[in-house]
Amino acid sequence: MDRNMETDNLEMRLQALESRIYGERRNKSGKPIKCVESLIRIQAGLTNTANKRERVKILHKKIEDLLKYLDPQFTDHITVPDTMKLEFILAEEDVLLSQAALLEQVSNMQPLLDSTYIRDVPEHATKLQRLSQIHIKEQDQTEAQSQEVKKLFEEYNKMMFLLSKQFTHWDETLRKLEEAKGIRPVE
Numbered sequence: 001m002d003r004n005m006e007t008d009n010l011e012m013r014l015q016a017l018e019s020r021i022y023g024e025r026r027n028k029s030g031k032p033i034k035c036v037e038s039l040i041r042i043q044a045g046l047t048n049t050a051n052k053r054e055r056v057k058i059l060h061k062k063i064e065d066l067l068k069y070l071d072p073q074f075t076d077h078i079t080v081p082d083t084m085k086l087e088f089i090l091a092e093e094d095v096l097l098s099q100a101a102l103l104e105q106v107s108n109m110q111p112l113l114d115s116t117y118i119r120d121v122p123e124h125a126t127k128l129q130r131l132s133q134i135h136i137k138e139q140d141q142t143e144a145q146s147q148e149v150k151k152l153f154e155e156y157n158k159m160m161f162l163l164s165k166q167f168t169h170w171d172e173t174l175r176k177l178e179e180a181k182g183i184r185p186v187e
Helices: 002-022 034-051 056-059 063-070 072-079 082-091 093-108 120-180
Strands: none
Touching: 002 034, 034 056, 034 093, 056 063, 063 072
């Protein structure tokens, strides 16, 4: 029952699709054009054409050979004999041995890599990120505070310079007045 409903549903969808594609066109006998019939006709035509052409027949027979020849490893297999491959390996013996030693060293350190310290790195990374942000914020605040202190020192130095200048002026005026009255001897 379900298969009949599915088949009917599929046929209805196909008819809707055909009506969208072909509209109201009909074939020579007056029946609506079917997509499946068109596809079967096209496939039969291509098969007939392929069977008529000798080159296409040969090509169909040789597709597996073509795929094998197009494989990049096939050209390496043909062009590089086994003795050359052996020479390549022997020439790279030192590099291969050093790589093997490094791999053995990594495998010996595997327990360290599996330790809780390494597994907790993501958690520590988030904490470190937060601390880094706090550090940057405090650096900015320190820079602002340093600028403020520098500004205050400049104001202080300016004020001290003006006061020193004023006191020097008053001292000079007082000395002149004392000399004029004779209270203080001239130096």
